[in-house]
Every structure is written in C-alpha cells, then in structure tokens.
Amino acid sequence: MKEVVGSPPAIVRNDVAAVQSLFQQNVVPSYGRFDIVLSHGVGSYLYDVTGKRYLDLGGGIAVSSLGHAHPAIVEALTEQARKVIHSSNFYYHESQGRLAQALVELIGPGKCFFGNSGVEVNEGLFKLARKFGHDKGRFEILTTINSFHGRTLAGIAATGQDKVKKGFEPMIPGFRQVPYNDLDAMAAAISPATVAIMVEGVQGEGGVTPATPQYLLGLRRLCDEKELLLFMDGVQCGHFRTGRFQSFQRILEGTANRFLPDGISMAKSLGGGFPIGAFWVRTPYADLLSAGTHGTTFGGSPLACSVALGILQVIQRENLGENARRVGDFLKNSLLALHEKYPTIVQNVRGLGLMIGLELTPNIPNLPGEASKTQAVRFANLLHSAGLLAIPAGAQILRFLPPLNLRRSEAEEGLRIVESVVDRLAA
Ligand SMILES: Cc1ncc(COP(=O)(O)O)c(C=O)c1O
Numbered sequence: 001m002k003e004v005v006g007s008p009p010a011i012v013r014n015d016v017a018a019v020q021s022l023f024q025q026n027v028v029p030s031y032g033r034f035d036i037v038l039s040h041g042v043g044s045y046l047y048d049v050t051g052k053r054y055l056d057l058g059g060g061i062a063v064s065s066l067g068h069a070h071p072a073i074v075e076a077l078t079e080q081a082r083k084v085i086h087s088s089n090f091y092y093h094e095s096q097g098r099l100a101q102a103l104v105e106l107i108g109p110g111k112c113f114f115g116n117s118g119v120e121v122n123e124g125l126f127k128l129a130r131k132f133g134h135d136k137g138r139f140e141i142l143t144t145i146n147s148f149h150g151r152t153l154a155g156i157a158a159t160g161q162d163k164v165k166k167g168f169e170p171m172i173p174g175f176r177q178v179p180y181n182d183l184d185a186m187a188a189a190i191s192p193a194t195v196a197i198m199v200e201g202v203q204g205e206g207g208v209t210p211a212t213p214q215y216l217l218g219l220r221r222l223c224d225e226k227e228l229l230l231f232m233d234g235v236q237c238g239h240f241r242t243g244r245f246q247s248f249q250r251i252l253e254g255t256a257n258r259f260l261p262d263g264i265s266m267a268k269s270l271g272g273g274f275p276i277g278a279f280w281v282r283t284p285y286a287d288l289l290s291a292g293t294h295g296t297t298f299g300g301s302p303l304a305c306s307v308a309l310g311i312l313q314v315i316q317r318e319n320l321g322e323n324a325r326r327v328g329d330f331l332k333n334s335l336l337a338l339h340e341k342y343p344t345i346v347q348n349v350r351g352l353g354l355m356i357g358l359e360l361t362p363n364i365p366n367l368p369g370e371a372s373k374t375q376a377v378r379f380a381n382l383l384h385s386a387g388l389l390a391i392p393a394g395a396q397i398l399r400f401l402p403p404l405n406l407r408r409s410e411a412e413e414g415l416r417i418v419e420s421v422v423d424r425l426a427a
Helices: 016-026 071-083 094-107 118-136 153-158 183-189 213-226 247-251 302-317 320-341 375-385 408-426
Strands: 038-042 045-048 053-056 110-115 140-144 175-178 194-200 229-233 263-266 277-282 346-352 355-360 391-393 397-400
Touching (some): 071 302, 118 194, 118 263, 118 277, 153 175, 194 213, 302 320, 320 408, 355 375, 375 408
Parallel strands (some): 140 175, 140 194, 194 229
Antiparallel strands (some): 038 045, 045 053, 346 355, 355 397, 391 397
C-alpha cells in the first residue's frame, strides 16, 4: 500500500503564482476562487503548497465525509482499481447492487439509480416526475425560494435563486418557486399541470435553514391528496450530516410519523470526494424508468460504488451519525454562545448536526477586504488567514460542513479560531 499512496508530489514546484497563472490562462473562470493553492490533506486538515495548515471545516462543501486521505477510501480505490474500474451499465456488478441495497435499507422500500453528481440525480428525479405525469399532461415541479438544486439548465430552473439564472434565460419550462416552510404558499401554487414538489430538508446554499416538522408532514399530506410526487434533495444535507441518514429522519424525530418522501437525491458525502450521485425512489414508482428511458455512462461504476460502500461501512462501524450529532450540537451551541457574546458581529447561528450556518450582522464596520466582495467572502478570508476553511453561503453566511468524523478537539480548535477573528472585529 505504501508505494501506492506515497507522499503527494510538489505541484509546479510549489509555486503559488505559477499554479494561479495556469488557471488564469487555461481554466474557464466560472468560479470565484480564494487565494489558496492546496497541496494535500490528512484527516480534518488541508495543507497549501507553502506548507500552511488549515482546519477544513468546509469539507469541500459537505463532501469529504471521512476527511482527507482516509485509509478506507484509499484502500477501496486501490483494491477496486486493481480489479475493474469501469464496465458500463450494460452489465451487472456486485458493488452497485450492494450499494443500492444498503441505501434502500437506510431509507425504505424502493430502488436506486446511480449518477455522478447532485444535479444529475436531481435531473433523474425530474424525468421520473415527467414520466409519472406524462399521460395526464402533468409536468410542473414546484420548488422553493432560496433552494439550490444544481447548475444544469433544469437545475437552475429548479433553483430558487435569481443569481444562478441570470444571463441564462429563458428558463426551461415546468418549474416554479414558492416560499420555503410555507405550506399555504405551496398549496396555493399547485396547478392542474403540477406533478411533483422538491424541497431540501435543510436548505444549504440558501443559508442553512432546516424545514420544520409541520412543513414536511404537511407536504406529504398535500402530495397524497393531489397525487403529486414528493422529492427531497438530500445532496448536501443527507448522508448522516444532520445526525441521521437523511435530514427528514432527524427533523421528524419524536413525531411518531412514518414519513417517507417518494424520491431522494444524494451525492456529496456519499462518495467522500469520489464523484457519485444516487437517487432513491419509493416502491410504487420504482419501475417507472424502464429500460432505455434513462442512463449515464459512468453512473454506478464499480470504483464509485466500492468507495461509497467503504465509506458507509466506516460511518456505520464508527457510528459517525452520532458523532455528527454530538460534535455538531457542541459546535452549534458554542457558536450560539459567540452570538450572545458578540451580537454586533454574529447575528444568528442555525443548522443541524454538522451542517451549521453562522450569519454575520450586516455592515460590520471594520471588516477588511474589497467592498465588491460579500461580507461572507471577506470573513472567510480572515478565517483562512487564521488557519480555518469555511464555506460562504449568500452574502452574510459562513457554512461549516466538516468531515463526519470531526473530533471534539478539532471543533474546539475551530471555535478558538472563529472567536479570535470575531473578537478582533468587535474590538
Ligand atoms: C442541495 C443541493 N442540490 C444539488 C446540488 C448540486 O450538486 P452537484 O454540484 O454535485 O451537481 C447541490 C450542490 O451544492 C446542493 O447543495
């Protein structure tokens, strides 16, 4: 194993400017990037090419579920690569079948389809809904304001944020948005063409806002009454991030309700950094996408599924859902204490498990950085300088989406860094 995993190579002789210039000349500038050139990672830490260490509480936007260079992921990758990496979906292979079985066991009776990213499996659910409604002329999918469902044409049409749509109009038809956590607004929006509703259990990009139990239960009732499919986008908030496999399981704890949506999309933490997406669809609808109606070359490859299975084994063996709940609650409560101590800097803290948003107050007077950048980006820059990575969401919010195996001592280290930055701004 040792020679396979050897130490990471120096990148362009560890020259920050040289790497950045490779990007400037050759990479489409569709991302606003921070001034950090990464080299490698270990556990909850990432290192840049200058040797600076960062505590990675961003987790690659909720992806690095076991942190960096986890031996189980390295082993699954290398073991499976020695056998077969890819075979196409013309053939059966064990790991796709076993992964589907594991996901079905974690959710409920149904079947799974595998893709490569979050937006791709959302598209799969959109197609499933269209197939379901086709013969009755129903095609419209209702989503929510501030939602995020991905960057393809259907993804941006489904997403409830104007900034992702701007410049790409006209939107493809069949998507409308209504306010989140507002059951009356959803009920009022249903038209004869409506076939499905899609919501995130916890809105991520929109600012880390959990759904209320009443909202989820009400959506289920509404969908049953009107014969609509209820989809949950679990791409960011799923895979034990909230302390349970899916966020609705955590949100509905204690309600004694056997809630199940009709479809769930998954990606991000499922592959721990290896690209994989999946959707689960509930039994009555599980055979709607019959042979030849949907597919993708790479989806559910032996390599992707072996990695996802390896990750799932570690999460279950080490009870990392419980860890996400415990360390997440500690982190959130400690950040709430910062809100109490520094109300002029920290306006609010919300989230579930290891999906936490820290909302800054508007117009923090001595926040350094260019005025053209959002407060969230400028605050993130301060955190980076102090050795911590966190992910901006919108103009005012920093997201913490760390590995599910984050230690309490690492959470404490992160809190010390956040407090040092907040304290400096409050002075
Ligand atoms: C809730 C949600 N859905 C879908 C997506 C799109 O996933 P991907 O970027 O893998 O296409 C994201 C990505 O951030 C997301 O947070």
